[in-house]
Amino acid sequence: MKEELQIEVLKKLVKIVENLGKETFSLNEASDFLKTTPETVKYYSQRQKQLAHVNLGGTLIFRRKDLDEFLEKKLKKPYVF
Numbered sequence: 858m859k860e861e862l863q864i865e866v867l868k869k870l871v872k873i874v875e876n877l878g879k880e881t882f883s884l885n886e887a888s889d890f891l892k893t894t895p896e897t898v899k900y901y902s903q904r905q906k907q908l909a910h911v912n913l914g915g916t917l918i919f920r921r922k923d924l925d926e927f928l929e930k931k932l933k934k935p936y937v938f
Contacts, residue, residue, distance in 0.1 A: 880921050887919040891928070901927070 872889060879886070888895040902908040902917060907930070909923040 882919045882921065882924065884917045884919075887917075887924060890921075890924055 882890055884895050884898060888898045891898060898908065898919075899917070902910045902919070908927045909920070911918045
């Protein structure tokens, strides 16, 4: 059981390291980056028009800059009196 957990943690770390230098992401990679489902990414990119993307031959491509900007817009700001 402990070894399985260690393997899962290592797999997640490998994904993080692989994404460090990436500038473009597929739908699945973007959903991993945003920690959500591909359906949610499609919803915000195609239906809500809140997440910039390029559609190349039916494949959605996302820029890291746009994913970061989307996260900033969704960031909940604390209420200040």
